[in-house]
Amino acid sequence: MQSLPLARHSAPPSWRAAWRERWLALRDRLLASRAFQRRAAAFPLTRPIAQRRAGALFDLVAGFVYSQVLLACVQLRLFDLLSQGPLALNDIAQRLDLPAESAERLLAAAVALRLVEARSGGRFGLGELGAPMVGNTAIAAMVEHHRALYADLADPVALLRGQARSAALAGYWPYAGAARPDGLSGDSVAEYSALMAASQPLVCDEILDAYALHGHRCLLDVGGGEGAFLISAAARAPSLRLMLFDLPAVAERARARCAAAGLGARLRIEGGSFLTDPLPKGADIATLVRVIHDHDDAAAMRILDAVRQALSPGGTLLLAEPMAHTPGAESMGDAYFGFYLLAMGKGKPRSAATLQAMLHSAGFQEVRQVPTRMPLQVGLIVARTGLAS
Numbered sequence: 001m002q003s004l005p006l007a008r009h010s011a012p013p014s015w016r017a018a019w020r021e022r023w024l025a026l027r028d029r030l031l032a033s034r035a036f037q038r039r040a041a042a043f044p045l046t047r048p049i050a051q052r053r054a055g056a057l058f059d060l061v062a063g064f065v066y067s068q069v070l071l072a073c074v075q076l077r078l079f080d081l082l083s084q085g086p087l088a089l090n091d092i093a094q095r096l097d098l099p100a101e102s103a104e105r106l107l108a109a110a111v112a113l114r115l116v117e118a119r120s121g122g123r124f125g126l127g128e129l130g131a132p133m134v135g136n137t138a139i140a141a142m143v144e145h146h147r148a149l150y151a152d153l154a155d156p157v158a159l160l161r162g163q164a165r166s167a168a169l170a171g172y173w174p175y176a177g178a179a180r181p182d183g184l185s186g187d188s189v190a191e192y193s194a195l196m197a198a199s200q201p202l203v204c205d206e207i208l209d210a211y212a213l214h215g216h217r218c219l220l221d222v223g224g225g226e227g228a229f230l231i232s233a234a235a236r237a238p239s240l241r242l243m244l245f246d247l248p249a250v251a252e253r254a255r256a257r258c259a260a261a262g263l264g265a266r267l268r269i270e271g272g273s274f275l276t277d278p279l280p281k282g283a284d285i286a287t288l289v290r291v292i293h294d295h296d297d298a299a300a301m302r303i304l305d306a307v308r309q310a311l312s313p314g315g316t317l318l319l320a321e322p323m324a325h326t327p328g329a330e331s332m333g334d335a336y337f338g339f340y341l342l343a344m345g346k347g348k349p350r351s352a353a354t355l356q357a358m359l360h361s362a363g364f365q366e367v368r369q370v371p372t373r374m375p376l377q378v379g380l381i382v383a384r385t386g387l388a389s
């Protein structure tokens with residue numbers, strides 16, 4: 001998949017671009033022609049290409065059904081059941097409390113989606129995409145919370161026009177629409193904070209493998225949620241001091257989790273809003289993990305500015321989140337997060353280049369992208385404050 005050109009108004013094309021346009025117009029006419037489609041499917045050399053394209057288009061048409069099949073498997077704990085070994089249909093039906101015919105239908109769908117695999121003797125075991133789901137509370141929590149997104153996306157055109165009837169995801173992330181997010185109650189932040197903590201394993205190792213914390217003395221995690229990222233960082237760098245800043249109600253949850261993890265004396269937690277309150281000073285490294293994409297440009301710049309002011313001179317910022325236009329992961333950055341954040345009501349996925357430009361204009365220096373092993377899950381940009389900041 002290609003990245004979108006970002007120009008909003010067209011400019012006269014160069015001769016090279018003009019030739020490409022002509023070729024693309026011809027290609028589009030051919031691909032849209034029923035006669036061409038029939039010939040491509042009939043001719044042995046083009047048949048595999050025609051079949052692949054038809055399959056890819058069908059996946060787009062039917063993708064929401066696949067997601068719901070996965071949700072059913074997660075809700076019924078099918079992967080955990082099969083992790084104990086392959087089972088026969090009737091045993092599965094009984095353990096899932098489903099009529100045998102429904103279990104058969106679910107298993108047929110799950111086999112087709114490679115979540116489950118048919119095994120010898122008519123039994124069913126884990127498939128190659130189902131096996132990684134075993135005990136994976138991070139992905140299971142993501143799948144289950146998609147209920148809200150699914151409701152909001154029921155009328156995507158209304159959503160794009162700002163006329164959606166459902167605002168389930170905005171309710172799930174109440175800070176997105178709150179005039180005073182620092183006044184949110186413990187109940188209203190509980191569900192998203194638990195999801196963030198459950199899904200941290202998808203990102204923390206990626207970040208900490210890409211950037212070694214040794215050599216730093218104090219880490220401030222801004223918008224650090226319940227502290228799951230800090231707990232992983234603490235395990236990697238035992239002498240690092242730790243600070244966390246988040247909304248007061250979330251900070252309260254972080255206190256409980258971090259105390260249970262034994263971080264007590266190394267850790268200081270502060271509650272407030274990074275849109276209006278200064279951040280705690282004294283850290284030589286700060287992290288913004290999955291924070292900036294939640295905010296529109298003006299608020300995002302305010303957060304970057306607050307981080308730069310809080311860091312010691314020559315301090316380091318790690319900005320980590322899924323990014324738009326990520327080669328090979330465009331469907332995640334541009335399609336999934338583009339619509340997710342639209343439904344949430346604030347923010348947008350940004351490319352590494354856009355984030356780097358924002359960091360420069362917020363006064364950061366030595367801004368560079370550092371590769372992570374799974375850019376689908378998280379991308380990483382490292383920046384420094386000037387020595388006189």
Ligand SMILES: C[S@@+](CC[C@H](N)C(=O)[O-])C[C@H]1O[C@@H](n2cnc3c(N)ncnc32)[C@H](O)[C@@H]1O
Pocket residue numbers: 175181182196197200222223224225226228229245246247250272273274275288289290291294
């Ligand atoms: C998407 S979550 C990411 C949490 C955590 N960094 C992680 O990756 O698991 C965004 C975090 O920013 C916090 N946040 C949102 N608005 C805030 C504000 N105005 N001031 C402080 N924290 C805020 C939320 O409470 C939440 O914990």
